[in-house]
Amino acid sequence: MIYHDETQLQRICINFVGNQTQQESLVTSETETFLDDEMKNLLKDYFLKSFKPEILFEFFHQNSLDQNEVFTLVSEIFEQPELLENQSKKLAKLLFDVSINPRTKGGEFYVCYFTDCVLKGERYDAVGLFKSENKDTFMQVSPSDASFKLETAKGINLNKVDKGCIIFNSKKEEGYIISVIDGTSRAETSYWMDDFLQLKQKQDDYFDTQETLTVYKDFITKQLPQEFEISKADQAEFLNNSINFFKEKKQFDFEEFSKEVLKDNEVIESFSNYKTDYEQEMQVSISEDFAINNAAVKKQNSSYKSVIKLDKNFHIYVHGDRKLIQQGQDENGKFYMLYFEEEK
Known part of the structure; x- marks a missing residue:
């Protein structure tokens, strides 16, 4: 776990990134999503609880680190968090451009700004990138006259995040410190870690x-x-x-x-x-x-x-x-x- 009670979800912007080969679209948000405190705490738990920062990564590029586009955009968010909405569109476009594997699922893409994330006892600001690809069926029960009414709805299961990374604002010159979740088998598709983020394991x-x-x-x-x-x-x-x-x-x-x-x-x-x-x-x-x-x-x-x-x-x-x-x-x-x- 990389957060505690003082960790705060300060900003969030949501976009939809479809699969090009499935004729799905890229839909970007024009504004940040504003949440009440209850929803912020719920999403903070959803986004962060599954991370186990034992294996850590860093951005890289075979030519030069500053040619890694995600690294550059995230760096600009750290410098000016108010740019989150604009940078989230660019990040969503980058993800859309590599979503060409027929097995890649479309889904909501979240760009978040956190404060007081914890890594090895130290606190950092962090940028979180997450994608929810799978939808579960939920049953809703509500009173109806003298009986009850049953309905179903598709939604996101808050027990786990499908894909995510937390980029800690530390060691920028080395490509930051990054913790990653990828629920998809690397044998099926590596677009999240290799094509989009372009990561390598940190030597520690x-x-x-x-x-x-x-x-x-x-x-x-x-x-x-x-x-x-x-x-x-x-x-x-x-x-x-x-x-x-x-x-x-x-x-x-x-x-x-x-x-x-x-x-x-x-x-x-x-x-x-x-x-x-x-x-x-x-x-x-x-x-x-x-x-x-x-x-x-x-x-x-x-x-x-x-x-x-x-x-x-x-x-x-x-x-x-x-x-x-x-x-x-x-x-x-x-x-x-x-x-x-x-x-x-």
Whole structure:
């Protein structure tokens, strides 16, 4: 949650952004929408309650940041909030221009100005961009003579926002600090984050933790078996030791990680080369010394489940000591021998 009781929705302008391929229109508002206090509080909760600012983003452009049009328009709103209505039209037009995927839904587009939004204990003014695409059916019950009358109506479900971003007025020179919600699968359409906002993930402790765990898992499961003679049980031990390192430590240090987890000098060199190739291919730079982010570790934890799959008959889930697993072969075929103290 990024707001508290003192967070205020100061200004809001609403437009409708349709899908061009569906012959839908762009309809812009000529004035800001003026709300009473009750409606402001209701909308503040609707817009902001679903944000979990663990993964943060920033505006970018492959040539120059000031060529990112949303960045430029938002910057002008921060300088002069009274320009919100005019800038909202320009933002709506930009969104309309990229709404060309047949699966993109038209919907109301809200441009908001907030004060006293909270991020990591600090308060900032913020610009919010939101789009409501899905309509739910609601039932209305009203008295009618000696009975009751039932009617249905289509409306916006205030439990969740479909698409949104909060742009905090901080670190402008880096593309601001941005938290994002996109309820649509990135596999279906990326028009909100990539085409409209043009964002990239901010390099912070979450990013470094996430990327280090990602590249290490890829190395263990893909590269290591190609270079070294290693069993599935050995791979499981590498994965368990690495995720436990991240769970137990507060700070990541590459040399310490190498000594405690990788251990072998040839494996350490191989991982270093693999990490360098990964950074070049993905066009990222991953720090070798950073504070470990527990939220990123928790999210990656499920992908670090160590499973040995044996034909279609058995799966062995490895959680602990590699020494309790032995592998062999006899006249009946290959086998694993597991040692344990207690059956549960």
